[in-house]
Amino acid sequence: MAGTAPTKGRGGMSDQRRHRLRLDVSREASRLFWAQGVDATSGDQIAEAVGLSTRTIWRHFRSKESCAEPIVMRGVEWEMSTLRSWPPQLSLEVHFAAESSKFGREASDVERMDTELAIKMIRLADTEPAIRTAWLMACDQVEREMAEIIAGRLGLPAEDLDVRVHAAAASAALRVLNEHIGAAILEGTDPRDFADAPARIARAVRAATGGAVGDPVTT
Amino acid sequence: MAGTAPTKGRGGMSDQRRHRLRLDVSREASRLFWAQGVDATSGDQIAEAVGLSTRTIWRHFRSKESCAEPIVMRGVEWEMSTLRSWPPQLSLEVHFAAESSKFGREASDVERMDTELAIKMIRLADTEPAIRTAWLMACDQVEREMAEIIAGRLGLPAEDLDVRVHAAAASAALRVLNEHIGAAILEGTDPRDFADAPARIARAVRAATGGAVGDPVTT
DNA sequence: TGAAAGGATGGCATTTAGTGACGCCAATGA
DNA sequence: TCATTGGCGTCACTAAATGCCATCCTTTCA
CATH class of the missing domain: 1.10.357.10 (Tetracycline Repressor, domain 2)
Structure with a gap:
């Protein structure tokens, strides 16, 4: 399903980009969850790992676990x-x-x-x-x-x-x-x-x- | 846990009492959830409705929704x-x-x-x-x-x-x-x-x- | 019956998840 | 070129959840 990759970014940087951003955050969050447990992982940590501000994380995810x-x-x-x-x-x-x-x-x-x-x-x-x-x-x-x-x-x-x-x-x-x-x-x-x-x-x-x-x- | 200590005996809230308390809280919480929605219902409200302190609510329930x-x-x-x-x-x-x-x-x-x-x-x-x-x-x-x-x-x-x-x-x-x-x-x-x-x-x-x-x- | 013990509760302080408000900046479009 | 738009960051704030300690209540034993 993922064969399509190149030449995107047309028109607005919304739907597909948003999906990819969520996926990037999710990868880092999942890695941290697995390595340290969920409780021991803070929103700040996830944000830092993915290189975004904490506020932006909450803009894309309703809650920590939903990451x-x-x-x-x-x-x-x-x-x-x-x-x-x-x-x-x-x-x-x-x-x-x-x-x-x-x-x-x-x-x-x-x-x-x-x-x-x-x-x-x-x-x-x-x-x-x-x-x-x-x-x-x-x-x-x-x-x-x-x-x-x-x-x-x-x-x-x-x-x-x-x-x-x-x-x-x-x-x-x-x-x-x-x-x-x-x-x-x-x-x-x-x-x-x-x-x-x-x-x-x-x-x-x-x-x-x-x-x-x-x-x-x-x- | 060495030696079979008198686990019952003194002190300790019986399982039955704990269960009934949780049920009482749950009734009030559910009523509030249904009447006003979950987000609009605070832990303080639940505590007041059931006649306990907020602190005690959190002692018996891990989270608001678990009520x-x-x-x-x-x-x-x-x-x-x-x-x-x-x-x-x-x-x-x-x-x-x-x-x-x-x-x-x-x-x-x-x-x-x-x-x-x-x-x-x-x-x-x-x-x-x-x-x-x-x-x-x-x-x-x-x-x-x-x-x-x-x-x-x-x-x-x-x-x-x-x-x-x-x-x-x-x-x-x-x-x-x-x-x-x-x-x-x-x-x-x-x-x-x-x-x-x-x-x-x-x-x-x-x-x-x-x-x-x-x-x-x-x- | 009167300590002693130990759990249950409440109050307070604190941490942290999550939101709102505002301003900045880059990309788009006329 | 300027105005608009939308994503992002910073700051302030609300509310959920936990730790700590003093207190209360109950059960057990002397």
Whole structure:
């Protein structure tokens, strides 16, 4: 998703630039959170690390803990875009496997480092309630995306109760697997040992939706 | 901690008293949150409403928003205890229906008022991120309880990955239905219109676990 | 029954997250 | 060129949250 880089800055320096600025702050904040803990990290420290005034930090983030949000969100961005690009005629297993191997081959170094930071933040969420909020917010985004995709596949509105229930169940299953895999990687498990992860995820999503989501759709 | 000292005995606020105090504070705080919004409610206000000093409030709650936690937790306590009391030989549908009708008959006024407050807090969680944290924490508790129950039914340890995935999916489905029913009740829908709620919940849990959880268990 | 002990509370000072107000400066546009 | 705009920094300030200490209340034991 990040292949586009050069020649930006057109028109106003707003949306994209703002996003990148938030990401820069988030990287430094996450690094500090991981190194010293959340409580031991002050807004002033984050500001100094990223080379901005404290006031500017608060202009871009509602709270200290929310500084972790962009990085955490990056950790689920792959899943979000994978869901978004799921063609109706493919099964979830096939699509996930293909996208996963593509990520393994094509991911940039920055993407890998951000992913690693995201995993650390998810780990921190275990013990730091403040960070847990950010993680759950990201999961909430995944759930909404999931609702859209499921609604499309089932030919129902995204507000339909069954769709929402399926989306919640599927994204919850996805969350647990994410936490599990992330924890294992931090423990030192070789990421290659998770070659079957896409299949496992697909299977979990299929099961969590009672089999309603996973098969190819023929309209 | 060397030697088994008389941990009870003298001094020390009993767990029960502490719990009741937190609940009292939570009732007032929730009432204020609902009436004026979270931001407009100060710690001093909560303290005055409950007749304690502000300092004491901070002794019993880590943060302002966490004052809502006990009430929100009460909103899921029924489900937790219902899950805990689920006999192996009953199907989920039958047990939930029985417990639900029992609650309708036997719930005290205080319980009903607390439940109403909890529903309001869950509603607030839609727009107030601070309260959403409390709601998601409560859902997390339900998920852990669910994992215990599922583990017992499936004869697996609660840490088993499949068990955790099933628990996450099931409790997420439960969460969405809770939010849906709560929102409808606040809109003025007659609670009697939700007579089929237990069946619906049971069905959703069964579906979310891929059918693995719901049937009677014969050991 | 009267200390003694120890936790619970309140008051005060202090730190820190977060906001408001104002001014500066760079980029844009006529 | 000047005026506008918008991001940023500085200062002042509100409110959340913690530490410290004096006090109160309760339980236990002599």
